[in-house]
Amino acid sequence: MNTAITKNGLHAQAIRTAFGKTTVLHDVSLAVAPGETLVLFGPSGSGKTVLLRAIAGLDPNATGHVTIAGRDVTTAGPEGRSIGVAFQNFALYPHMSARENIASPLRARKLPEREIDEKVSAIAKLLKIDHVLAQQPRALSNGQKQRTALARALVGSPKILLMDDPLRNVDAKLRYEMRMELPRLLRRANAAAVYVTQDYREAMALGDRIAVLIDGHIVQLDDPERVYAAPASVAVARLFGDPPLNLVPCRPTLANDGLHVSVFGLDLTLSMAGALAGREAMLGLRPDSIAIFADPQPGAVAATIAAVTPLHGKVVLLLRTQAGDEILASQVGRAPETGSTIWFRPETDTALLYDTETGLLAGEARTATEEAA
């Protein structure tokens, strides 16, 4: 265990929550260092909010241990935990002005009036809401509400910051702006931050590390690039990436030059260990590693373009082979026409291999850089 985390950060250990007979969190543990943002990523209903509530001390049902800055707060109430929280529905006090909303955690600590004023003004200026401080929440735009909620979470310089999908209810432009501004704000706050989102791009933009929560289990805990390049299971692969990873059923065989798979009528050599030889497997191919050609090429398969969708400056093509197999490919540039014939070739230098029985990642291609290292 990283000693900086144990001494100064957040340490949640074996958190378990059940509602009636249904266990929602299964002994989840995580540790976050001061100044670090851990993104908690997972599908709807996977237990993200339940975990934040347990850490915040808001859930009497939860068992396990929570340590904050070296202090065991397991039996402390929410107010005794030095935690700032911001939720997706803003949760502002409707009868108070934005200024009073932001000031509320400082008032609870009975700080002198002048200090409260100074701190509220400073954080409001930073979040560009100093001109709306006199207004009540109903007179604020969603973006201003969201900044007010963030200001309230940050104003008391909490050691721990919990943010439950705070950008879910704001428009695309503001979400984009905040995605760029938040890392600076979070670094400045120097809190151990847990940030919940269902959006993998947001997770990649904000997380120093990402914990993927599925059905109440953390199934992967890695830095963002690693989660993207090598999702730990088929379930993670399906959630992480847009368009998602292609998963092609295959049965690898081992030869002298490596592992071979036969897919789309092609014999592909994979530069990876032979753990899955002879077993049912799924070959993971990123859509951007499918090369597309307008004319027949050696080692390429003919396919019809079944559908075309523009996405983030790229075009995503759904390709269908004569045998009826489908694969997604993405490319930059002009989209070929739906119904036309093209040729595609899977590039295997970033290929992944999953065990069909367990759904777990069992092999990844050794890239040129790794081989050189």
Ligand SMILES: Nc1ncnc2c1ncn2[C@@H]1O[C@H](COP(=O)(O)OP(=O)(O)OP(=O)(O)O)[C@@H](O)[C@H]1O
């Ligand atoms: N008070 C409660 N009583 C009973 N079940 C609950 C309660 N709170 C949450 N649950 C259940 O726990 C599971 C996890 O809920 P949670 O709100 O943590 O999901 P989530 O991952 O935050 O989802 P979302 O991304 O949609 O907010 C869900 O199945 C939910 O129905």
